[in-house]
Amino acid sequence: MKFSYVNTTVIHFGVGQISALATNVPSDANVLVVYGGGSIKKNGVYEQVVAALSDHRWMEFSGIEANPTKETLDKAIAIAKSECIDFIVAVGGGSVIDGAKYIAAAALHDGDSWDLVTGKYTVETAIPLGAILTLPATGSESNMGAVVTKRSTNEKLGFMSPAVRPAFAVLDPSAMKTLPERQLINGLVDAWVHVCEQYITYPTGNMVQDGYAEVLLKNLLVLGRQFEQQDDAWRENLMWTANQSLNGLIGAGMPQDWATHMIGHELTALWHVDHARSLAIVQPSLLRAQIEAKRAKLEQMGRNVFGLADSPSLAEHTIVAIESFYQGLNVDLVLSEVPGDKSDAIEQIIAKLKQNGYLEMGENKGITLDVTRTILANAL
Template sequence: MKFSYVNPTVIHFGQGQIVQITNSIPKDSKVLVIYGGGSIKKNGVYDQVTAALGDHEWLEFSGVEANPTKETLDKAIDIVKAENVTYLLAVGGGSVIDGTKYVAAASLHDGDSWDLITGVYKPETAIPLGVVLTLPATGSESNMGAVVTKKATQEKLGFLSPTVRPAFAVLDPDAMKTLPERQLINGLVDAWVHVCEQYITSPTGHMVQEGYAEVLLRNLIVLGDSFEQRDDAWRANLMWTANQALNGLIGTGMPQDWATHMIGHQLTALWHVDHARSLAIVQPSLLRSQMEFKQGKIEQMGRNVFGLSSSDDLAERTINAIEAFYAKLKVDTRLSEVEGDKSEAVEAVIKKLEDNGYLKLGENQAITIDVSRQILENAL
C-alpha cells in the first residue's frame, strides 16, 4: 500500500450553509453561476445563492442537461471568454458540476473544447470553481473527475484533472427536500455503484479503505430500507455518504474496476437511460462474468455488508442480494428501457466501446469486447 493523497475541497455541510458562498469566493471575482433546468428557483436555493452573491459581480447560465452535452457547455464557454469570467459556481447535481468542470478547463483552451476529452489538450490550470450541491449522487463536488456527452456523435466520456477539483462545496441537505423520488433513488444507486467499483475487486487487506467502503454500503442499505420515512437526518446521511463514496479516499491505494460505468455510459449516450439505472442493468451481469477474479471480495461483501453466512454459494447469494437491493428501490436490472431488437442494442453498445478504445476493461483488463458483449446479453 503506497500512495499520495490530498483533497483540498473545503466542505460547508449542513442546513443554512449556502451563506458561506459570500466569503468563499473572492470579492473581486466575476462569477458565472451555472445551473440546470430551473428547479433551484422553485426550492429557494437560487434566492439563497443570489443573496450570498450580493457583494459580487455575477451573471448566470442555465439549461445544463441531466447528462451535460458539449454543445450546451460550449455556449457557457463562449460567455466565459466574452465576459472575462474569473470564477464559476455550479448549483446543481453531478451533471451541472461535471459540466462546470468542463467549462472551467476548456475555457482556457483556444481549440475545440472536446480536445479536453480526447487528451489533445491537457490543462495545467483552470478557472476556479465552487459548488452548491442539490442532488447527492456522484461525489463530483469534491473530486477531480467529470463526464460529458457529445450529442453529435452520441459519445459519453470523461476526464480527470486536479485543476478542476472544486475549491469549496456547500452541502445543505435542505436543498434535497423538493427532489422527485426517482432522482433520490438514482442518487442512492449511483453512490452504491461508486463504492462497489472501488471495492469489489480482490481482497487487499487494506483495513481502512475496505472497512470504510463496507460502512458506506451498509449506510446505503439502511437508507434504502427507510426510503419512505425520509427526514432531515435521512437527507443529511445520504448527502454525506454519497460524497464519501467518491471523494478519492476509499479508492486510494486500491485496485479499481469502473467497467460497469464504461459500459453503462453507452446506454445513457444511446438511449438516455438514467445514469444510475444504466449501472444497475450492467453490474450484476458483470460481477457474475468476473467471478474468477472477484469471488473473494464478493464473499467478503456478503459477510460484512449483507450479514450472510458462509457457504459454497455465498458469492452468488451476495449478487442476488445486490439485485434485491435494486428491486426494493424499483430499479430494473434488465435492459427493459431499450425498445426493439435487443440484439441490435447490444451490438450498438459494442460498437461504441470499440470506437472509444474500450477493448479491455476492469482492474484485470479481463473484460474484452467479447466479454462485454456477453455481459450485455446476460443483462437482457
C-alpha cells in the same frame, strides 16, 4: 500500500451553509453561476445564492442537462471567454458540477472543447470553481472528475484533473426536500455503484479502505430500506455518504474496476437511460461474468455488508442481494428503453466501446469486447 492522497475541497455542510458563498467567492471575482433546468428557483436555493452574492459581480447560465452535453456547455464556454469570467459557481447535482468543470477547463483552451476528453488537450489549469450541491449522487462536488456527452455523435466520455477540483462545496441537505423520488433513488444507486467499483475487485489487506467502503455500503442499504422516511437525518446521511463514496479516499492505493460505468455510459449516450439505472442494468451481469476473479471480495461483501452466512455459493448469493437492493428501490434491471431483440443494441454498444478504446476493462483488464458482449447479452 503505496499512494498519495489529497483532497483540497473545503466542505461546508449543513442547513443554511449556502451563505458561505459570500466569503468563499473572492470579492473581486467576475462570477458565472451555472445551473440546470430551474428547479433551484422553486426550492429557495436560487434566492439564497442571490443573497450570498449580493456584493459580487456575477451573471448566470442555465439549461445544463441531466447528462451535460458539449453542445450546451460550449455556449457557456463562449460566455466565460467573452466576459472574462474568473470564478464559476455550480448550483445543482453532479451533472451541473461536471458541466462546470468542463466549462472551467475548456474556457482556458483555444481549441475545441472536446479535446479535453479525447486527450488532445491535457488540463493543467482551469478557472477556479465552487459547488452548491442539491442532489447527492456522484461526489463530483469534491473530486477531480467530470463526464460529458457529445450529442452529435452519441459519445459519453470523461476527463480528470486536479485543476477542476472545486475549491469549496456547500452541502445543504434541505436542498433535497423538493427532489423527485426518482432522483433520490438514482442518487442512492449511483453512490452504491461508486463504492462497488472501488471495492469489488480482489483482496489487498487494506483494512481502512475496505472497512470504510463497507460502512458506506451498509449506510446505503439502511437508507434504501428507510426510503419512505426521508427526514432531516435521512437526507444528511445520504448527502454525506454519497460524497464520501467518491472523494478519493476509499480508492486510495486500491485496485479499481469502473467497467460497469464505461458500459453504462453507452446506454445513457445511445438511449438516454438514467445514469444510475444504466449501472443497475449492467452490474449484476458483469459480476456474474467476473465471479471467479471477484469471488473473494464478493464473499467478503456478503459477510460484512449483507450479513450472509458462509457457504460455497456465498458470492452468488451476494450478487442476488445486490439485485434485491435495486429491486427494493423499484429500479429496473433490464434495458426497457430498447424493446424486443437487443442484438442490434449490443453491437451498437460494442462499436462505441471499441471506438473509445475500451478494449480491455476492469481491475485485471479481463473484460474484453467478447466478454462485454456476453455481459450485455445477459444484462439486456
